[in-house]
Amino acid sequence: xxxxxxxxxxxxxxxxxxxxxxxxxxxxxxxxxxxxxxxxxxxxxxxxxxxxxxxxxxxxxxxxxxxxxxxxxxxxxxxxxxxxxxxxxxxxxxxxxxxxxxxxxxxxxxxxxxxxxxxxxxxxxxxxxxxxxxxxxxxxxxxxxxxxxxxxxxxxxxxxxxxx
Amino acid sequence: xxxxxxxxxxxxxxxxxxxxxxxxxxxxxxxxxxxxxxxxxxxxxxxxxxxxxxxxxxxxxxxxxxxxxxxxxxxxxxxxxxxxxxxxxxxxxxxxxxxxxxxxxxxxxxxxxxxxxxxxxxxxxxxxxxxxxxxxxxxxxxxxxxxxxxxxxxxxxxxxxxxxxxxxxxxxxxxxxxxxxxxxxxxxxxxxxxxxxxxxxxxxxxxxxxxxxxxxxxxxxxxxxxxxxxxxxxxxxxxxxxxxxxxxxxxxxxxxxxxxxxxxxxxxxxxxxxxxxxxxxxxxxxxxxxxxxxxxxxxxxxxxxxxxxxxxxxxxxxxx
Numbered sequence: 001x002x003x004x005x006x007x008x009x010x011x012x013x014x015x016x017x018x019x020x021x022x023x024x025x026x027x028x029x030x031x032x033x034x035x036x037x038x039x040x041x042x043x044x045x046x047x048x049x050x051x052x053x054x055x056x057x058x059x060x061x062x063x064x065x066x067x068x069x070x071x072x073x074x075x076x077x078x079x080x081x082x083x084x085x086x087x088x089x090x091x092x093x094x095x096x097x098x099x100x101x102x103x104x105x106x107x108x109x110x111x112x113x114x115x116x117x118x119x120x121x122x123x124x125x126x127x128x129x130x131x132x133x134x135x136x137x138x139x140x141x142x143x144x145x146x147x148x149x150x151x152x153x154x155x156x157x158x159x160x161x162x163x164x
Numbered sequence: 165x166x167x168x169x170x171x172x173x174x175x176x177x178x179x180x181x182x183x184x185x186x187x188x189x190x191x192x193x194x195x196x197x198x199x200x201x202x203x204x205x206x207x208x209x210x211x212x213x214x215x216x217x218x219x220x221x222x223x224x225x226x227x228x229x230x231x232x233x234x235x236x237x238x239x240x241x242x243x244x245x246x247x248x249x250x251x252x253x254x255x256x257x258x259x260x261x262x263x264x265x266x267x268x269x270x271x272x273x274x275x276x277x278x279x280x281x282x283x284x285x286x287x288x289x290x291x292x293x294x295x296x297x298x299x300x301x302x303x304x305x306x307x308x309x310x311x312x313x314x315x316x317x318x319x320x321x322x323x324x325x326x327x328x329x330x331x332x333x334x335x336x337x338x339x340x341x342x343x344x345x346x347x348x349x350x351x352x353x354x355x356x357x358x359x360x361x362x363x364x365x366x367x368x369x370x371x372x373x374x375x376x377x378x379x380x381x382x383x384x385x386x387x388x389x390x391x392x393x394x395x396x397x398x399x400x401x402x403x404x405x406x407x408x409x410x411x412x413x414x415x416x417x418x419x420x421x422x423x424x425x426x427x428x429x430x431x432x433x434x435x436x437x438x439x440x441x442x443x444x445x446x447x448x449x450x451x452x453x454x455x456x457x458x459x460x461x462x463x464x465x466x467x468x469x470x471x472x473x474x475x476x477x478x479x480x481x482x483x484x
Contacts, residue, residue, distance in 0.1 A: 042195050043195045043197045044197055045197040047199070048199050048201070048202070049201035049202070050201075050203075051201065052203065053204050053206050054206070055207065055208035055233070055234065055312075056205065056208045056233040056234040057208060057233065060203065063201075065199060089205075099201060137201065139203060141203075141205055144234060146234055146235070147205050147206055147207050147235050147307070147308050147309075147310045148204075148205055148310075149202070149203075149204050150202065150204075150205060151200055151202040152200070152201050153198050153199070153200055154199050154200075155196055155197070156196070156198075157196050157197075158195045158197075
């Protein structure tokens with residue numbers, strides 16, 4: 001029986017060593033484990049959006065951004081969130097929600113927010129890489145918005161779990 | 165010792181294995197990618213020009229008003245303002261003087277008034293003019309470092325000289341009184357018109373000199389405020405004050421008629437009773453669609469503006 005248990009223990013140890021894990025044991029049975037997890041997903045979004053010249057009250061044309069999961073291995077439950085900052089020209093501001101996006105899943109345009117909102121829920125999975133999706137953006141300039149060179153940053157966040 | 169380690173392993177290794185599997189399966193990662201969105205917001209320009217019919221034979225000016233959204237009219241660099249016409253080559257720069265910033269259309273937003281020599285428009289843009297038609301007049305310029313442009317659609321003609329034009333408002337009490345928008349600084353809120361009249365004529369003599377005169381008469385009541393000081397106590401009260409106004413154009417500089425359209429630029433004066441005489445260095449009227457618009461002031465309508473005065477009788481005689 002003891003030999004059997006020793007073989008099971010050794011087998012699990014081998015499994016643990018085969019995984020990117022280091023296990024140390026002492027005779028006091030204190031166990032320390034370190035997992036070196038490989039990069040399993042990454043996100044690329046491009047290009048930067050240039051809406052060009054607009055006037056107050058005008059709605060821009062559509063700009064398409066491609067979001068790509070360029071991770072190294074298969075993933076699951078991959079969600080992409082998007083958030084933005086307030087538009088600013090250094091002197092004046094324009095609310096973040098003037099920018100709208102259309103992820104081609106929901107038909108209507110959705111106002112961008114300062115807090116992350118999930119788009120492409122579970123859509124980027126089952127690689128092989130690269131796996132990408134397009135998202136359209138547009139901006140509506142409010143009436144009487146002061147003239148200026150305005151910019152905002154848009155952040156895409158990709159959260160994923162590796163398929164094991 | 166071996167037995168003891170085996171027992172420890174029996175207890176701890178399943179926990180260790182679960183921990184490893186849990187760590188790997190839930191190897192949640194988060195990656196950010198930031199892009200930049202940018203846009204240049206330029207002023208949105210609304211443009212309105214008079215006369216609405218541009219007579220290329222005119223020795224006068226095309227007066228245009230530029231109203232901006234996103235910037236103020238005072239932000240416009242007048243030296244950058246120019247006029248062009250869609251489908252035509254060439255352009256004309258705005259005259260650097262006179263210019264004026266005022267709320268010419270009474271909508272609460274300041275406008276910039278600029279002028280263009282019609283002779284320049286004729287020579288630079290319509291040198292090959294053949295047929296009267298509507299054209300898109302494009303006014304462009306720079307405000308706060310950002311370019312803008314706006315379009316007004318005007319009818320362009322090159323008519324033969326009209327020898328005699330007469331215009332008359334008949335049955336003045338029954339036709340309505342038009343809109344008295346501005347009168348030498350008076351508060352016209354709740355004003356009441358009881359009578360007005362507009363009539364006049366002009367003709368060309370054989371030596372091409374222009375003669376004629378026009379008069380606008382208004383009678384009604386305006387509200388005025390009277391301030392009282394009674395032993396240190398201050399009061400104010402509104403009074404109904406009867407007024408009579410006579411605007412007289414006695415010098416006609418640039419007048420023409422086309423079909424049932426009449427336009428005239430000149431100068432004159434304004435008599436207000438009670439009040440005083442005020443010179444109108446600029447006095448213009450336009451009859452279009454059976455209604456007259458009269459504007460006068462130092463530069464444009466900064467003293468007098470009346471719109472929508474019904475004109476029932478226009479007689480135009482064409483002699484060649």
